[in-house]
Each structure stands twice: as structure tokens, then as C-alpha cells.
Amino acid sequence: MTHLITDMHEILEIIANISVFMLELFGTCVLVYTAVKGFYYWIRKNESVRLYLAQGIALSLTFKMGGEVLRTIIARTWSELGVLGAIIVLRGLLTFLINWEIKEEKKALREN
Known part of the structure; x- marks a missing residue:
């Protein structure tokens, strides 16, 4: 039974690492x-370049934060969990902050 649990733990760790x-x-x-x-967009002098960049950065951070949350599954020590939490x-x-910037940029674009 312990071999089964050990094997399942190793499989979960592999899946988590691949997912991260x-x-x-x-x-x-x-x-x-x-x-x-x-x-x-910047070269073409598109006024919405800041909004586009902020939305892309926010989406990218969301993916990366998802990876960090998954990484907590395989953290083995409290110090690793502390770093991941930070x-x-x-x-x-x-x-x-980026979502606040997006809101402000949308407001500024509507005013123009």
C-alpha cells in the first residue's frame, strides 16, 4: 500500500511540474x-497601446500566478512555502495595480 501511495505522489509531482x-x-x-x-501599435501611434500592454501584462501575470499556486503542491519546506507565498x-x-491602470486608461481613452 505504501508503494502505491509513493507512486501516486510521484505521479502527482510530475503532473504538477509539467503544469507549472x-x-x-x-x-x-x-x-x-x-x-x-x-x-x-506604438510605431503606428495607436492611442490604445498602453491599454493593450497593460491587459497583456495582467493576463501574463495571471498565468504565472497560477503556476506559483500549483508550485505550492510540491513545496517540501516551510521556507519554500514562504517564498512562494511572497x-x-x-x-x-x-x-x-495593473488592473487599476487599465481602468484609468480606459477612462482616459473615453474622455478623448
């Missing part, structure tokens, strides 16, 4: 795509 990698990859891809398209809090604050 995929979420981090998705977040990175969204960020790079947003940056390239944002640069294109990262989640910082990314959460960044997401909050």
Missing part, C-alpha cells in the same frame, strides 16, 4: 506576443 512549466510558458508567450504587438502576494499586488 506549461503555465509559465503560456505566461511568457502572452508577454512576448503583447510586447511585440504593443511595439507595433511571490504570489507580489504578483497579486502587481495584477491589482
